[in-house]
Amino acid sequence: MYGGYGAPPPGPGYGPPPGPPPMGYDMRGAPPPMGPPHGPPTSYQQPTGPIGPPAYQGGPVNFNPQGGMMNGNMPFEYSSMTGRRKALLIGINYAGMSSQLSGCWNDAHNMAQFIQRHAGYKPDDMVVLTDEPGRDMKSIPTRGNMTAAMHWLVKDARPGDALFFHYSGHGGQARATEGDEADGYNETILPLDYQNAGQIEDDELHFRLVRPLPMGCRLTALFDSCHSGTALDLPYVYSTSGNIKEPNVAMGVGKGVLNAAMNYARGDLGGMVSGLFGTFREATNSHSAEEYTRMNRSSGADVIMLSGCKDSQTSADATEAGKATGAMSWAFIKVLTEYPQLTYLQLLNATRDALAMKYSQKPQLSASHPIDMNLLFVI
Numbered sequence: 001m002y003g004g005y006g007a008p009p010p011g012p013g014y015g016p017p018p019g020p021p022p023m024g025y026d027m028r029g030a031p032p033p034m035g036p037p038h039g040p041p042t043s044y045q046q047p048t049g050p051i052g053p054p055a056y057q058g059g060p061v062n063f064n065p066q067g068g069m070m071n072g073n074m075p076f077e078y079s080s081m082t083g084r085r086k087a088l089l090i091g092i093n094y095a096g097m098s099s100q101l102s103g104c105w106n107d108a109h110n111m112a113q114f115i116q117r118h119a120g121y122k123p124d125d126m127v128v129l130t131d132e133p134g135r136d137m138k139s140i141p142t143r144g145n146m147t148a149a150m151h152w153l154v155k156d157a158r159p160g161d162a163l164f165f166h167y168s169g170h171g172g173q174a175r176a177t178e179g180d181e182a183d184g185y186n187e188t189i190l191p192l193d194y195q196n197a198g199q200i201e202d203d204e205l206h207f208r209l210v211r212p213l214p215m216g217c218r219l220t221a222l223f224d225s226c227h228s229g230t231a232l233d234l235p236y237v238y239s240t241s242g243n244i245k246e247p248n249v250a251m252g253v254g255k256g257v258l259n260a261a262m263n264y265a266r267g268d269l270g271g272m273v274s275g276l277f278g279t280f281r282e283a284t285n286s287h288s289a290e291e292y293t294r295m296n297r298s299s300g301a302d303v304i305m306l307s308g309c310k311d312s313q314t315s316a317d318a319t320e321a322g323k324a325t326g327a328m329s330w331a332f333i334k335v336l337t338e339y340p341q342l343t344y345l346q347l348l349n350a351t352r353d354a355l356a357m358k359y360s361q362k363p364q365l366s367a368s369h370p371i372d373m374n375l376l377f378v379i
Helices: 104-119 143-154 202-209 249-265 269-297 327-338 344-356
Strands: 068-070 074-076 085-091 126-130 162-168 171-175 185-189 218-224 236-238 302-307 317-320 323-326 364-367
Touching: 085 104, 085 143, 104 126, 104 162, 104 218, 104 323, 104 327, 126 143, 143 162, 143 202, 185 202, 218 327, 236 344, 302 327, 302 344, 317 327, 323 327, 327 344, 344 364
Parallel strands: 085 126, 085 162, 162 218, 218 302
Antiparallel strands: 068 074, 171 185, 236 364, 302 364, 317 323
């Protein structure tokens, strides 16, 4: 349980990972040159040039964010993005295990290069955890190291700061106990030692990464893992039309009524009554979970999460340009390299488009507060 929501327990101090830099980095930790020098905006300003891919140009673009109130009683504030920048990147291949992946090390290093080159993050303000051979013990993504690094990321966060969290590895699900999940399951990520130390559930991720943040502090989180649609338990999930998604109760209710009718036709009155009561419970639970989440997971901080798939889907361990990669990490970098200036709505749609030709997964975008999807995406 993570009740009380005070500051996370202290972990060992984190600075730049010790030891030699990973392959592909020079001795100061700077990545080799990659792509054009321009990148996505790092603060809100009048955009220049085209906004988004041609297919999505012409829509409204806002570059002057305004805070507001959630549900009429909780204030929120967009980050100015002019403060400190810190990043935590985790890539776990589970090397030598039956569940081994291939692209997660590359994802962590590619994302580190991208945000250094294009978004102003400095090597001294980044922690990279991977299970590559030869890594210092402190830089291996065990559960203890991951939670300590999360504490480092959010420690002393202030309004105007820009924090970045990236996870590439296995994701899973565990039965929920707090009534905050419409499907009855918490989403999880799997540390390298998950078999002994346990998975990290979305409730804990929210507690460690979202709850400590002050109003006006930005956290951009990207999860490239299975079942990651609501991995941070953020209450506002957006559709590709820019609207807040509501629980798909109608579909469940429709199925329940149809099944009840079929039972009635077969003369199974007990089955009909049971089916109708089950349908009522499903509708009630979906709405209750949504209300619980918005009451207990909203935040005045400026938290944006992109995930590789819906909670019910898997996220591909892929090969692109002859190199192993997570499909979502690849798509995020590809889209923002080709179209550095995008709105949140354009980013969601363009990322989905980049994956749609080869993959069935559908990236999701969620937030800790209502957002203007026509606002310029800053990182």
